[in-house]
Amino acid sequence: MSPSPLAGAHFPRSLGEFQAWFSTDADCLDYLLWLRWPAGFVCPRCAHARAWELADGRYECSECGQRTSVTAGTIFDRTRTPLTVWFMACWLFASQKDGISALSLKRSLEIGSYQTAWAMLHRLRSVLVRPGRERLHGAVEVDETFIGGEEPGLRGGRAKGKKVLVGVAVERLETRGFGRCRMAPLADASADSLRGFLTDHVQEGARVITDGWRSYPRATAELYVHERLVGSGSAESAKLLPGVHTVASLAKRWLLGTHQGAVDDAHLASYLNEFVFRFNRRGSRSRGLVFYRVLELAVAHDPVRYRDLIASPRPGTRPQHPPPATRGRPASLERPPANRPWRTAAPHHSG
Numbered sequence: 001m002s003p004s005p006l007a008g009a010h011f012p013r014s015l016g017e018f019q020a021w022f023s024t025d026a027d028c029l030d031y032l033l034w035l036r037w038p039a040g041f042v043c044p045r046c047a048h049a050r051a052w053e054l055a056d057g058r059y060e061c062s063e064c065g066q067r068t069s070v071t072a073g074t075i076f077d078r079t080r081t082p083l084t085v086w087f088m089a090c091w092l093f094a095s096q097k098d099g100i101s102a103l104s105l106k107r108s109l110e111i112g113s114y115q116t117a118w119a120m121l122h123r124l125r126s127v128l129v130r131p132g133r134e135r136l137h138g139a140v141e142v143d144e145t146f147i148g149g150e151e152p153g154l155r156g157g158r159a160k161g162k163k164v165l166v167g168v169a170v171e172r173l174e175t176r177g178f179g180r181c182r183m184a185p186l187a188d189a190s191a192d193s194l195r196g197f198l199t200d201h202v203q204e205g206a207r208v209i210t211d212g213w214r215s216y217p218r219a220t221a222e223l224y225v226h227e228r229l230v231g232s233g234s235a236e237s238a239k240l241l242p243g244v245h246t247v248a249s250l251a252k253r254w255l256l257g258t259h260q261g262a263v264d265d266a267h268l269a270s271y272l273n274e275f276v277f278r279f280n281r282r283g284s285r286s287r288g289l290v291f292y293r294v295l296e297l298a299v300a301h302d303p304v305r306y307r308d309l310i311a312s313p314r315p316g317t318r319p320q321h322p323p324p325a326t327r328g329r330p331a332s333l334e335r336p337p338a339n340r341p342w343r344t345a346a347p348h349h350s351g
């Protein structure tokens with residue numbers, strides 16, 4: 001495990017510090033450079049460690065001649081938005097407990113179009129699912145809920161109208177309270193759909209706690225230890241599965257609050273990823289650290305094209321989110337933390 005990043009050295013502690021560190025695009029580029037290549041340049045084609053810096057800011061591998069830039073192959077690839085604006089968007093996204101809506105971002109940054117603000121937030125959302133992230137384990141409550149409709153969801157109703165059926169899984173801690181959660185749209189409440197949700201999000205061998213819905217025995221068969229709690233009526237089952245009911249209602253409140261309910265079904269999965277990211281970091285005392293984590297994920301993520309953002313994937317069609325290619329490696333912080341270490345993180349130049 002790499003040591004934890006330090007406040008004030010690896011990430012800004014406050015808005016004032018943020019503004020002092022990232023006042024120009026060059027400042028932002030330096031920071032991304034350090035996050036992407038913490039131990040110096042690595043050629044994305046041949047993994048050679050030496051490069052020439054070109055006049056336009058790109059790097060040319062001294063071994064194979066491949067030209068690359070810090071932002072090439074990341075979500076900042078070919079962006080027309082200045083990096084200072086990107087960083088501010090990322091700061092607002094990360095530093096506010098409940099995030100920010102596209103409309104607020106447009107106003108805060110005085111961005112010309114709503115679409116630009118909307119697409120920036122969706123690009124940030126798209127990096128939040130870390131490749132190879134650990135699935136939930138231990139005792140895990142699992143249930144489904146409808147999101148998006150006005151009436152309370154009934155399982156028998158299926159996904160009609162504007163409501164989308166969503167799977168919810170929450171770790172139940174041994175002592176008291178809840179651990180991490182996961183949420184994702186489901187095609188339906190069939191055993192196949194629920195099994196897909198479980199294998200995506202819950203470690204095999206976990207104790208899966210559900211209500212009496214008939215699909216769960218088959219959905220959990222041979223992979224999980226299934227514990228079935230049967231109450232009479234929905235009020236009682238809410239008491240039996242307090243974790244999933246708490247998480248589902250927090251998620252619904254967040255969608256109605258921060259996003260004013262302006263979330264279309266096609267993008268619900270991505271909003272749920274953001275909710276899960278925030279919920280699972282609810283104990284983080286430093287919002288600056290969340291900012292650092294988002295950028296760390298962003299430089300390790302493949303480019304996200306606008307046409308991919310506006311495409312409407314049908315909820316429940318799997319795989320919902322193919323894991324981003326595991327290119328590069330996570331930033332290591334093994335070098336001694338100097339004051340603002342990325343200042344010295346320039347690639348090794350030959351010649």
Ligand SMILES: [Zn+2]
Nearest residue numbers: 043046061064
């Ligand atoms: Zn190379």
